[in-house]
Amino acid sequence: MTTLSSTPEVPLRSSLDSLPGVDSEEQRASDVSLDRVKRKRVLKKNTRLRIARYTAILVFLGAWQLTAVFLAPVFLSTPIRAIVAFYDLMANGTIERAVGVSLFILAAGIVCAGFFGMALGTIMGRTQTLERALDPLVSFGNATPSIALLPLMVIWFGQGKLAAVVFIFIIGFWQMVVNTLAGMRVVRLGYRDVGTSFGMTKWEQTFRIYLPATQPFIFAGARIALAQCIVGMILAEQELGQGGLGDIVNSYGTYFQTDNLIAAIGATCMLALLLFASLRLLQRRKFPWIQATSASSRSSR
Amino acid sequence: MSLGTAQVNNMNRVKAHKHRKARNRVSYIVLPLVAVVILIGLWELVGHFTNPLFLSSPIAVARAFANILTHRQTVSSLLQSLREMYLGLVLGVTIGFTIGIFIGRFESVNNVASPFVNVLNATPLIVVIPLLVIWTGIGMQARVVFTMLVTTFPMLLNTAAGVRNVHKGYVEVAATLGLSERATLFKVAIPAAVPYVLAGLRSSLSLAIIGMVVGEMEVSSIGVGWLLIQYGDGLQTAFLLALLMITSIFGVLNVTALKIVERTVFKWTTSTR
Amino acid sequence: MTSSFEASAGLGTSPATYGSTNAFEPPVLKVRGINKVFSGQERDVVALESVDLDVAKGEFISLVGPSGCGKTTLLRIIDGLDFADSGTVELEGKRLDGVSQDMAYVFQDINLLPWRSVRGNVEIGLEARGVAKAERQRIAREFLEMVGLKDVMDVPPYTLSGGMQQRVGVARALAVRPKVLLMDEPFGQLDNFTREALQAEVAALWSQLGITIVFVTHDVDEAIFLSDRIVVMHRNPGQVVEILDVHLKRPRTQAEFRAEPETIELRSKITALLRSQEGGL
Numbered sequence: 001m002t003t004l005s006s007t008p009e010v011p012l013r014s015s016l017d018s019l020p021g022v023d024s025e026e027q028r029a030s031d032v033s034l035d036r037v038k039r040k041r042v043l044k045k046n047t048r049l050r051i052a053r054y055t056a057i058l059v060f061l062g063a064w065q066l067t068a069v070f071l072a073p074v075f076l077s078t079p080i081r082a083i084v085a086f087y088d089l090m091a092n093g094t095i096e097r098a099v100g101v102s103l104f105i106l107a108a109g110i111v112c113a114g115f116f117g118m119a120l121g122t123i124m125g126r127t128q129t130l131e132r133a134l135d136p137l138v139s140f141g142n143a144t145p146s147i148a149l150l151p152l153m154v155i156w157f158g159q160g161k162l163a164a165v166v167f168i169f170i171i172g173f174w175q176m177v178v179n180t181l182a183g184m185r186v187v188r189l190g191y192r193d194v195g196t197s198f199g200m201t202k203w204e205q206t207f208r209i210y211l212p213a214t215q216p217f218i219f220a221g222a223r224i225a226l227a228q229c230i231v232g233m234i235l236a237e238q239e240l241g242q243g244g245l246g247d248i249v250n251s252y253g254t255y256f257q258t259d260n261l262i263a264a265i266g267a268t269c270m271l272a273l274l275l276f277a278s279l280r281l282l283q284r285r286k287f288p289w290i291q292a293t294s295a296s297s298r299s300s301r
Numbered sequence: 302m303s304l305g306t307a308q309v310n311n312m313n314r315v316k317a318h319k320h321r322k323a324r325n326r327v328s329y330i331v332l333p334l335v336a337v338v339i340l341i342g343l344w345e346l347v348g349h350f351t352n353p354l355f356l357s358s359p360i361a362v363a364r365a366f367a368n369i370l371t372h373r374q375t376v377s378s379l380l381q382s383l384r385e386m387y388l389g390l391v392l393g394v395t396i397g398f399t400i401g402i403f404i405g406r407f408e409s410v411n412n413v414a415s416p417f418v419n420v421l422n423a424t425p426l427i428v429v430i431p432l433l434v435i436w437t438g439i440g441m442q443a444r445v446v447f448t449m450l451v452t453t454f455p456m457l458l459n460t461a462a463g464v465r466n467v468h469k470g471y472v473e474v475a476a477t478l479g480l481s482e483r484a485t486l487f488k489v490a491i492p493a494a495v496p497y498v499l500a501g502l503r504s505s506l507s508l509a510i511i512g513m514v515v516g517e518m519e520v521s522s523i524g525v526g527w528l529l530i531q532y533g534d535g536l537q538t539a540f541l542l543a544l545l546m547i548t549s550i551f552g553v554l555n556v557t558a559l560k561i562v563e564r565t566v567f568k569w570t571t572s573t574r
Numbered sequence: 575m576t577s578s579f580e581a582s583a584g585l586g587t588s589p590a591t592y593g594s595t596n597a598f599e600p601p602v603l604k605v606r607g608i609n610k611v612f613s614g615q616e617r618d619v620v621a622l623e624s625v626d627l628d629v630a631k632g633e634f635i636s637l638v639g640p641s642g643c644g645k646t647t648l649l650r651i652i653d654g655l656d657f658a659d660s661g662t663v664e665l666e667g668k669r670l671d672g673v674s675q676d677m678a679y680v681f682q683d684i685n686l687l688p689w690r691s692v693r694g695n696v697e698i699g700l701e702a703r704g705v706a707k708a709e710r711q712r713i714a715r716e717f718l719e720m721v722g723l724k725d726v727m728d729v730p731p732y733t734l735s736g737g738m739q740q741r742v743g744v745a746r747a748l749a750v751r752p753k754v755l756l757m758d759e760p761f762g763q764l765d766n767f768t769r770e771a772l773q774a775e776v777a778a779l780w781s782q783l784g785i786t787i788v789f790v791t792h793d794v795d796e797a798i799f800l801s802d803r804i805v806v807m808h809r810n811p812g813q814v815v816e817i818l819d820v821h822l823k824r825p826r827t828q829a830e831f832r833a834e835p836e837t838i839e840l841r842s843k844i845t846a847l848l849r850s851q852e853g854g855l
Binding site: 188190193195196198199200201204209215287288289292 | 673
């Protein structure tokens with residue numbers, strides 16, 4: 001009888017590249033057990049697929065460029081104009097400054113969210129009384145669109161960076177609590193038996209069995225929290241200024257500087273991609289067992 | 302040991318077990334109540350010592366809550382928000398589901414689409430809002446399109462994963478029974494993907510509220526998001542907190558509704574997974 | 575409150591066996607009057623009903639029975655992983671309450687912790703006993719060497735084959751130097767060849783280390799090959815039906831023991847006992 005009203009995200013694929021698709025063909029191509037003819041055929045297929053992929057990207061960019069013929073540049077700009085604008089903004093340091101500010105706010109918020117969220121999730125997961133008492137509150141907190149808290153944060157912490165950091169903290173916090181708690185609840189009975197059988201204390205079991213076993217859920221939560229915190233970061237900057245990415249996106253929009261706007265959107269996009277990639281890299285390097293033992297990664301077509 | 306005493310012992314054990322169960326049920330109700338009472342008490346206490354601008358008392362918030370739900374202007378704002386949210390959600394989910402099926406089913410489509418999908422998915426779509434405003438102005442369209450964009454991706458990714466990961470055995474059953482490609486898709490692959498689709502719908506639902514609030518905060522003169530900004534600017538903390546609670550209730554209702562649908566319409570998904 | 579099987583088990587009325595049950599030494603493990611009921615939605619299942627068992631020091635004893643006869647539950651209760659509704663477990667005359675540091679458990683699904691290396695898995699029991707790091711490493715190396723896995727000490731466990739994983743499981747349990755080793759269908763998930771190889775290894779380790787082993791299995795031949803005594807169990811309610819002595823001389827080999835007349839006799843006797851229960855459901 002669990003009362004968590006919103007089901008936490010279990011580790012689920014979050015991008016198409018992690019699907020067994022083109023990339024698994026590459027892996028199969030490198031498989032030693034494949035005979036040569038087959039390998040050649042797979043490689044050929046890969047090349048074909050890659051050509052199709054890059055052609056599509058080029059066609060997209062070409063079509064975008066061609067819209068300039070009949071659309072005023074203020075609507076869509078063009079890839080060339082956007083790239084030029086991006087170069088200029090990089091050259092005069094606008095983007096670097098904005099990224100620096102944004103990253104600072106984001107990192108401060110999300111690190112706190114990760115630490116305190118995991119701490120509360122762990123304590124709740126290991127103390128039945130606390131779990132039962134706080135479960136409805138956590139569900140309610142998680143169901144609240146934390147994004148709506150921004151005006152309140154401004155009242156409490158003023159129009160500054162502190163409001164933005166606390167705002168991001170709250171957004172990430174609930175997700176981390178919910179995912180840590182969900183992971184604690186489903187720690188494999190067998191792992192728990194190992195701890196019990198060797199006579200570990202409750203404290204030892206928490207740190208040597210429960211927390212490590214919960215890592216897949218923690219990482220899944222971190223991915224979702226990161227996505228939501230980036231949104232929170234942009235929103236906070238749009239409302240509060242402070243010169244971050246959200247701030248410059250907003251002002252370029254307001255003044256119809258579409259070239260700069262698209263360049264800034266591109267920068268935000270790259271930053272987000274980079275952050276997600278770092279998280280994935282951290283997981284692969286430091287916690288390789290998550291990937292290796294998840295059932296989905298073994299599924300082959 | 303005679304059988305008689307064994308049975309008595311047995312019955313005692315069963316009784317004790319039932320007793321324990323009943324106590325469990327009580328603790329599920331009592332403990333959260335205690336926590337809520339403590340929280341409200343703390344709130345009231347802190348409220349006494351701080352400026353009501355920072356934290357209004359629970360009573361003031363309750364009054365504001367009633368106020369919001371009885372005034373025509375605020376109620377119409379709430380309704381407008383709901384309308385936009387569900388319109389965007391329906392559009393986004395439909396588009397995501399359709400594209401997701403194609404991407405999951407055809408490797409060529411996946412191959413071409415995945416760079417675009419991956420980049421758009423990683424982009425915090427909120428940065429696109431100024432662009433949407435340039436295209437459609439600051440009306441309802443921009444907000445609906447934004448909610449639509451936000452809700453498309455979870456649905457798309459999950460549907461694609463679901464269709465792609467259909468248990469190989471099911472597909473082979475369909476093949477040996479001579480089902481056509483099309484029949485396999487509609488009778489095997491899509492039904493088998495339902496658990497994934499529901500997971501996608503769940504994410505889309507929670508993102509729809511965020512999309513609605515954000516869209517209205519950025520571009521609007523109506524709706525929940527706009528009201529939040531107004532209350533914030535006017536330092537009307539009681540109203541702000543009351544509206545936050547209303548938003549949470551939206552969220553809880555959405556999730557609960559989906560859960561009921563899952564339990565009744567798609568009962569099998571919970572039993573086979 | 576003395577049941578018939580207890581007499582044959584603990585009090586040495588059975589003929590003398592080869593270095594196993596000793597009538598004059600008190601049993602290392604003494605199980606008395608264990609009851610355990612699992613209450614289900616519709617009806618309660620009596621997993622164990624007044625089960626008594628004595629295990630002699632240095633003995634290899636197997637629990638055999640159909641699934642659902644409570645043999646795993648009994649083993650878990652002995653280790654303290656589950657609690658009995660009533661009854662007692664005594665180790666060397668001391669009544670146990672909860673988990674004992676003097677016993678170790680080998681699990682059916684192995685349960686190696688994937689976030690630790692092979693060596694880290696073997697060390698975990700030593701960590702719980704507060705053994706210093708250098709000493710832990712030395713012991714882990716020693717026992718991994720004993721099961722022939724010294725070369726894969728630093729790899730993650732999920733890269734090993736099933737048989738190798740269970741070797742790690744055995745090393746992990748042995749590393750804490752238990753007085754009694756509890757093994758719960760440890761080879762149930764392995765293929766035939768691997769299973770037979772591991773059976774021989776466990777038999778060798780048992781005689782080399784001189785420990786006491788309680789072994790749960792549903793494989794009759796496995797029980798005969800390994801054991802000094804075989805406890806045949808019954809399901810619903812889970813009870814001990816009979817305890818049989820195995821007199822086959824050691825060391826036994828997989829090739830020879832199957833054809834021994836005693837093996838054939840024991841096998842048909844146990845099979846008959848198990849088959850007679852089938853009507854019970």
